[in-house]
Amino acid sequence: MNLIEKIRVCEVGFRDGLQNEKTILSAADKAALIDRCAEAGFPVIEAGSFVSPKAVPQMADTDEVFRLIHKKEGTEYRALIANLKGVVRAAACGCTKVKMNVSASVAHNIANLNCTPAESVARFGECVSAAKESGISISGSISMAFGSPWDKEIPVAVVREIVEAYLRAGITEISLSDASGQANPAQVAKICREMKEAYPEVSWWLHFHNTRGLGLANVLAGMSEGFTQFDAALSGIGGCPFVPGAAGNISTEDLLHMCEEMGVATGIDLDAVLAASRRMTELIGHTADSYVLRAGKASELIREVPVRRK
Ligand code: ZN
Numbered sequence: 001m002n003l004i005e006k007i008r009v010c011e012v013g014f015r016d017g018l019q020n021e022k023t024i025l026s027a028a029d030k031a032a033l034i035d036r037c038a039e040a041g042f043p044v045i046e047a048g049s050f051v052s053p054k055a056v057p058q059m060a061d062t063d064e065v066f067r068l069i070h071k072k073e074g075t076e077y078r079a080l081i082a083n084l085k086g087v088v089r090a091a092a093c094g095c096t097k098v099k100m101n102v103s104a105s106v107a108h109n110i111a112n113l114n115c116t117p118a119e120s121v122a123r124f125g126e127c128v129s130a131a132k133e134s135g136i137s138i139s140g141s142i143s144m145a146f147g148s149p150w151d152k153e154i155p156v157a158v159v160r161e162i163v164e165a166y167l168r169a170g171i172t173e174i175s176l177s178d179a180s181g182q183a184n185p186a187q188v189a190k191i192c193r194e195m196k197e198a199y200p201e202v203s204w205w206l207h208f209h210n211t212r213g214l215g216l217a218n219v220l221a222g223m224s225e226g227f228t229q230f231d232a233a234l235s236g237i238g239g240c241p242f243v244p245g246a247a248g249n250i251s252t253e254d255l256l257h258m259c260e261e262m263g264v265a266t267g268i269d270l271d272a273v274l275a276a277s278r279r280m281t282e283l284i285g286h287t288a289d290s291y292v293l294r295a296g297k298a299s300e301l302i303r304e305v306p307v308r309r310k
Contacts, residue, residue, distance in 0.1 A: 006265040008229045009255060010044035010205070011037050013280060014065075015080055016249055017237030019049065019058050021284050027061040029283055031068035033276060037234075038072040040272035046099070046231070049080035050089040066093040078139070087127050091134040098131060099175070100124050101141040104159055105148035108242075117142075117158065121165035128169050139173035140166040141207065146191065147182030149243055156191060163199055173203040175231070178218065180243045181211020185221035192225035207231040208250050209240065210289055215250035216258055223264070230255065235277040236289035251290035253277055257297055270297070 014030055030048070037045050047069065048062030062079055071077065071094075078097035079090060090098050102120045103109050109117045121140070131138045142162050147154055159176070166174055176191070188206075195204065206222045206229070208215040219230055236251030256270045274293060281287050287294070 001262075002224070003262060003264055004223050004226065004228060006228065006267070007223065007259060008043050009252065009266055009268060010046055010078075010229070010231045011042045011234060011252055012046040012207070012231045012249060013233035013235070013237050013252070015046040015049050015059065016231070017233040017280075017288075018284075019056050020239040020241065020248070021058060021237065023284050024058050025283055027064040027068055030061075030065050033234075033279055033283070034065070034069050034077075035072075036272065036276045036279070038070075038075045040276060041266075041268040042075065043267065044076045044078060047077045047079055047095075049082075050086035050095075050098070051080065051082045063089055063093040066090075066095045081127065084127055084130055087130045087134065087136065090131075090136055096135065097137045097139070098127075099139045099141055100127060100171075101143055101177075102162060103144050103148070104142050104154045104162060105144045105151050106158065107150040108144065108148060116161075118161045118165040121162055121169060124171075125169050128171065132170075137173075138171055139175065139203075139205075140169075140171045141175035141177050141205070143177040143179045143207075145176040146178045146187060147180060149180050149182075156194060159191070159195075160198065163195065163202065167199070167202075172201055173205070175205035175207050177207035177231075179207075179209055179240045179246075181209040181214070181240075181246060183208065183218050184214055185217045188218045188221040189225055192222050192227055196225060196227075203229070205229040205231060209238065209247060210236060210250050211240075211243065211245070211247045216254060219250065219255060219258075232256075234273070234280040235287065235293055237280065237284065238288075247289050251277070251288070251293065253290055253292040257292045261298060 053060035233249035238248030240246035
């Protein structure tokens with residue numbers, strides 16, 4: 001197998017995971033666990049979102065979380081925003097990286113915002129200039145890039161239109177997201193190849209949910225096309241409020257374990273992540289969809305070989 005040498009992983013459990021949890025964690029608990037993740041070696045951590053606290057009460061204290069975390073040199077702490085208010089909140093609490101999102105589903109976008117996805121991105125222009133004035137870097141994400149529960153299919157042309165709208169707005173770091181878990185490896189490889197060829201200036205991220213068990217297979221498909229940046233969530237928490245039966249993000253420890261077994265470097269301490277994932281499940285009060293958290297690492301040998309009784 002032709003494997004890449006190294007990938008970068010962003011821990012998104014604190015945003016994508018916790019926003020779907022009934023239990024609301026305290027800012028202190030979130031910050032402490034974010035600090036543990038930074039120590040474990042994550043290059044990027046999505047620490048929360050600056051969106052309406054009425055719509056997403058789990059993220060209402062993201063400002064406080066940013067004040068509490070001990071920022072580690074070299075670690076990027078990012079937050080999701082939805083509009084200009086988000087940039088203002090980010091600037092006020094020392095957050096220096098924000099991410100905007102648009103759904104590639106035309107049906108979804110028209111129903112909610114009465115405009116096409118590319119028109120939504122054009123409206124982000126004011127956020128981009130405000131962010132730049134405050135010294136905040138900004139990236140973009142495209143959810144439902146591989147399929148949506150409302151559209152028969154998402155034409156690649158629509159995804160390309162959104163990418164181009166982001167580029168026109170001055171955003172060159174873009175994440176392709178499969179929030180509804182509809183992507184398959186062949187499709188991922190095809191779209192990744194097309195995107196990389198058409199927009200070589202973009203720094204790409206891939207974001208997969210494990211709704212139908214294809215999360216890590218989709219990561220491998222992305223890696224095979226030279227994509228090197230992936231989102232994942234501690235213990236596989238998360239979901240998607242619009243998608244019935246949606247599972248969480250791919251679990252961070254499953255992703256790191258796969259990489260470790262295959263010799264792909266991540267720079268992240270898997271044992272520290274397993275401990276952090278265990279802590280996450282304690283805090284939310286239940287386990288999620290993580291295989292390695294349940295079964296342990298493949299390299300961990302059982303001490304005694306079982307002997308069958310005569
Ligand atoms: Zn997601």
